[in-house]
Amino acid sequence: MQLRKGVLEYCVLALMRDRSRYGVELVHALEESGVLATSQGTVYPLLSRLRRDDLVTTTWQESTSGPPRRYYALTDGGRAALDEFTRVWPAFRDTVDAFLTPPTAPPGDPA
Amino acid sequence: MKTPADPVRDYLSAVEREASALPADRRQELLADLAEHIEVTRAEHPDAGPGEVLARLGDPRTIAGTALAEAGIGTGGAAWGRDHVGAPAPRAKVHPSVPLLLITLPFLLATVVPDAPALQLCVGTLRIIGAVFLCTSVFWTPVQKTVGVLLTLVLPTTANIIWEATTIAPAGDEPALVANLVTLALLAATSTWLWRSRRA
Known part of the structure; x- marks a missing residue:
């Protein structure tokens, strides 16, 4: 659960890699990917912290349909944090996989 | 569709109550974020009732608990250790x-x-x-x-x-x-x- 929360924050940052997105959009993307294990509303405290930590900035944008939306975009710091995580994650994932994968039978051993 | 007992207002009041340990500015920010989410979702899905939108948003206590954990209230964890959602606030710490x-x-x-x-x-x-x-x-x-x-x-x-x-x-x-x-x-x-x- 803690691991999931820690990783979720980088999934949120990754969603903003190419373009800014508004809250509902982020929530839906997380939900559809299956990475969000809790309810939609818990994403907002996370976004709030990312904003306070200067990893993302927000700007209000008018919409052609419905109310104005607050768009979230990566700051330089947010991009750097995302790049660092992207760099470290594969090795980390492989290390954990190595622990979790049952040892394979040595070659020549009948299956 | 406004009913005398406005479910959205009740919901936000519940979040406000559950998040009372949060600093006022953070609490207002959380309420504004949730209110915006509800408004945008209802604009995008006019056929979805408020009950459905609120149900998917989740339990006010869970959201408040997450907000408290993110604000570092009730936890001392680092980025990978933030959890204890809904953990009770610790007693005031007198230096040992x-x-x-x-x-x-x-x-x-x-x-x-x-x-x-x-x-x-x-x-x-x-x-x-x-x-x-x-x-x-x-x-x-x-x-x-x-x-x-x-x-x-x-x-x-x-x-x-x-x-x-x-x-x-x-x-x-x-x-x-x-x-x-x-x-x-x-x-x-x-x-x-x-x-x-x-x-x-």
Whole structure:
């Protein structure tokens, strides 16, 4: 659960890699990917912290349909944090996989 | 569609209530974010009822708990350790040195200035306050607290009463000073042990 929360924050940052997105959009993307294990509303405290930590900035944008939306975009710091995580994650994932994968039978051993 | 009992307003009130431990600006920010989410979702899905939108947003208590955890209230975790959603707020933390100093230092003063009844009363009071801080502190287990109070307060006080009320102790200032120094050593040793064994 803690691991999931820690990783979720980088999934949120990754969603903003190419373009800014508004809250509902982020929530839906997380939900559809299956990475969000809790309810939609818990994403907002996370976004709030990312904003306070200067990893993302927000700007209000008018919409052609419905109310104005607050768009979230990566700051330089947010991009750097995302790049660092992207760099470290594969090795980390492989290390954990190595622990979790049952040892394979040595070659020549009948299956 | 407004009904007399507005479910959105009720929902946001519930979040506000559950998040009362959050600083006011963060609480308002959370409410604004959720209100925006509800408004945008309803604009994008006009056929979805407010009940459905709110149900998918989730339990107000869970959201407030996440907000408290993210704000570092109720947790001391780093980025990968943030969890304890809905964990109860900790008791106000008195620095662990406070009870130990309150228990030990006044006694040192009483040893240096032995014949001042008013001072002795103050010393006793301060030491009892120290024991109360010790017992309510989050830094020690109940067993540690019990041992600490027994060694620093109950044992010395009992010994003192026996010393004063009976004739088994030798008369004179010098034995009394030695007894006080022994007590002081006991207090210092117990305080040192408590200090070293305190929780991080």
